[in-house]
Amino acid sequence: TLYSRIAGTGSYLPPRRVTNADLAAELATRGVETSDQWIIERTGIRSRHFAGPDVTSSDLAAPACRQAMDAAGCTAQDIDLIVFATSTPDMVFPSAACILQNKLGIAGCPAFDVQAVCSGFVYALTVADAMIRTGSARRALVVGAEVFSRILDFNDRTTCVLFGDGAGAVVLEASETPGILATDLHADGKHAGILCVPGNVSGNQVLGDAFLKMDGQAVFKLAVGVLEDAARATLAKAGRTDVDIDWLVPHQANIRIMQSTAKKLKLPLEKLIVTVDQHGNTSAASIPLALDTAVREGRIRKGDTLMLEGVGGGFTWGAVLVDF
Numbered sequence: 001t002l003y004s005r006i007a008g009t010g011s012y013l014p015p016r017r018v019t020n021a022d023l024a025a026e027l028a029t030r031g032v033e034t035s036d037q038w039i040i041e042r043t044g045i046r047s048r049h050f051a052g053p054d055v056t057s058s059d060l061a062a063p064a065c066r067q068a069m070d071a072a073g074c075t076a077q078d079i080d081l082i083v084f085a086t087s088t089p090d091m092v093f094p095s096a097a098c099i100l101q102n103k104l105g106i107a108g109c110p111a112f113d114v115q116a117v118c119s120g121f122v123y124a125l126t127v128a129d130a131m132i133r134t135g136s137a138r139r140a141l142v143v144g145a146e147v148f149s150r151i152l153d154f155n156d157r158t159t160c161v162l163f164g165d166g167a168g169a170v171v172l173e174a175s176e177t178p179g180i181l182a183t184d185l186h187a188d189g190k191h192a193g194i195l196c197v198p199g200n201v202s203g204n205q206v207l208g209d210a211f212l213k214m215d216g217q218a219v220f221k222l223a224v225g226v227l228e229d230a231a232r233a234t235l236a237k238a239g240r241t242d243v244d245i246d247w248l249v250p251h252q253a254n255i256r257i258m259q260s261t262a263k264k265l266k267l268p269l270e271k272l273i274v275t276v277d278q279h280g281n282t283s284a285a286s287i288p289l290a291l292d293t294a295v296r297e298g299r300i301r302k303g304d305t306l307m308l309e310g311v312g313g314g315f316t317w318g319a320v321l322v323d324f
């Protein structure tokens with residue numbers, strides 16, 4: 001049997017770091033009131049990075065991918081599949097994956113975007129795993145990158161304090177031994193309205209609202225339940241009855257959602273990888289960014305069992321169990 005395994009990880013953050021205090025001062029000039037204390041208490045976020053106005057998701061993805069390829073000991077020429085998770089692509093089309101492919105100096109291999117908002121990375125990893133296991137690809141770049149700062153309404157304090165920009169990537173390669181042990185994806189479109197950017201491009205203008213809208217409490221309630229279900233379903237598919245993992249690497253939206261999930265799974269909080277304090281919610285980038293950060297800090301090591309979990313707009317959710 002053919003399996004896929006993660007051969008290397010990488011990430012990239014735009015240089016401009018904005019603390020809660022910086023953001024509060026900036027918002028105050030618009031008459032929007034917030035505070036470091038409110039943001040930390042409700043979300044766990046202390047700072048986030050924002051890309052410059054001309055920087056695109058593929059710009060952030062390219063250095064993350066180069067770092068992942070270095071870690072995997074391969075070059076762009078060895079890549080035969082690119083799957084790019086983003087909700088903030090460079091253009092309506094072509095896909096950010098095609099633009100990234102050209103920036104990496106390669107041509108010919110299939111390249112496409114996956115749009116599942118904050119679940120984008122677990123969706124992309126699941127798709128790439130399936131393509132490798134069926135022999136359609138041998139070495140894939142799976143990347144999540146976002147410039148959510150573009151779609152934030154800085155007059156809406158209930159959303160604009162939550163998100164940041166960034167990118168994370170992995171090289172996923174064919175292997176005789178399993179790396180990815182099980183995957184579990186879901187969506188339920190009836191919840192589309194609780195987290196969305198409702199605008200669309202029509203006749204050289206945006207029709208409707210191009211800013212992110214969220215019912216925070218509805219999202220919170222749904223997220224905790226589905227994340228527990230997805231984790232348990234993935235373990236069951238891998239034939240495991242216990243929640244026996246080394247690290248939970250959840251989508252980094254809110255420390256309270258992550259801690260509730262860990263509690264429901266009866267996992268000690270030391271097994272929870274947390275980067276939301278430094279990155280904010282970077283949507284599809286958050287899981288690979290957290291993974292790479294923990295790998296580079298020497299916390300996640302080869303041989304560890306990881307549970308990657310995402311939840312986001314759609315509503316979409318899912319999990320991937322990994323022997324790293």
Ligand code: ACO
Nearest residue numbers: 034035038042118157158161216217219220253254311312
């Ligand atoms: N600064 C100061 N006060 C604020 C701010 C802010 N940035 N935002 C809201 N408030 C105020 C509200 O106006 C409200 O005031 P009021 O009581 O006078 O009306 C008060 O704070 C409480 O607001 P709530 O919305 O009840 O606060 P809550 O405790 O629910 O926290 C939050 C809001 C953080 C958004 C929470 O609901 C949450 O985390 N939800 C999940 C959101 C999330 O994680 N989304 C992303 C997941 S999916 C994805 O990643 C795309």
